[in-house]
Amino acid sequence: MSSVLPLSAGSGRWNGEGMNANTHTHTPTAVSVLGLGQMGAALAAAFLAAGHPTTVWNRTPAKAEPLVDRGAAHAATVAEAVAASDLIVVCVLDYPAVRALLGPEAPALRGRTVVNLTTGSPEQARAEAEWAAGHGIGYLDGGIMTTPPGIGDSAHMILYAGDAEPLARYRPVLAVLGDPVDLGRDAGLASLYDAGLLGLMWSVFGGWLHATALTGADGVTARDFTRVADRWLRTVAWFMGGYAEQIDQGEYPGADATIDVQVAAIGHLLHAGDARGVDGRLPRLHLELMRSAVDAGHGGDSYARLIEAFRK
Ligand SMILES: NC(=O)c1ccc[n+]([C@@H]2O[C@H](COP(=O)([O-])OP(=O)(O)OC[C@H]3O[C@@H](n4cnc5c(N)ncnc54)[C@H](OP(=O)(O)O)[C@@H]3O)[C@@H](O)[C@H]2O)c1
Incomplete structure (x- = not known):
């Protein structure tokens, strides 16, 4: 069993008043x-x-x-x-x-x-x-x-x-x-981000597993599909950057792709899944959310408008 080495400089104790001299050193810290x-x-x-x-x-x-x-x-x-x-x-x-x-x-x-x-x-x-x-x-x-x-x-x-x-x-x-x-400084934010980011991870996992089952039904290996999916996720992150600006501004111009167009596109996903016996609960949930925006008269807006569906 080893013993604890002494600190090489200062006590490093928090006094609530400011940093002491060894704050930014890279000396061993107990x-x-x-x-x-x-x-x-x-x-x-x-x-x-x-x-x-x-x-x-x-x-x-x-x-x-x-x-x-x-x-x-x-x-x-x-x-x-x-x-x-x-x-x-x-x-x-x-x-x-x-x-x-x-x-x-x-x-x-x-x-x-x-x-x-x-x-x-x-x-x-x-x-x-x-x-x-x-x-x-x-x-x-x-x-x-x-x-x-x-x-x-x-x-x-x-x-x-x-x-x-x-x-x-x-x-x-x-x-x-x-x-x-x-x-x-709000100590709750790490947990809040953590929960939100895990939710994002599960949504991505769900979409990826659904798509892997869909493509796998026609003989595509998970590895081959995932190579392409990895690049797609970077494009999706780029979309999110633009949509985040819209959400913060509270305006959702459908200048890149409208919800109406995506309702049509998700129909193809549902058809392809049904034809291959793939569970369609996830895409149906997305369709339901999109329809709520369309029914409220927002079919011409961007996908970012769906934030309203989550803010009930
Ligand atoms: N694993 C991950 O990938 C991961 C990722 C991010 C965050 N975390 C978080 O890290 C934390 C620990 O996760 P882990 O994966 O290390 O879990 P783990 O392997 O199950 O270890 C749990 C630890 O908690 C201790 N513990 C449980 N109840 C206790 C009690 N009443 N009093 C004292 N010690 C207690 C256990 O002690 P014993 O050994 O005596 O049972 C063990 O050291 C969790 O909050 C988890 O959400 C984990």
């Missing part, structure tokens, strides 16, 4: 990781790989062993883990578990920073931020936008929201996990 499930273990491994003295704690202690073999210090208790570092990263199942772990340690956490990378709701995140502020604890809420194998790769985003100063202070340390994206 970090404690609470929760060593699939994700927590990947986070701890990334800190270790970057040379940050890492203390680990998990409810089931055996999960710490592979990390201790790689140089982590093992904390037998949450209190020990909190005492070891000014930066505490938490990644457990849910927010009730986070509070159960941190609640009894509130006095010891004062002046330190908690980075909560556990998935939860915006309301839970805001409540946690309020609790932390009430105890003089720096708080960042995070949304990890990748899976454990993606940790340590700056191609992937980790969303942060909450206190500005700890984020500025620890940004270089947190950057070893993935590209840190600052969503601002």
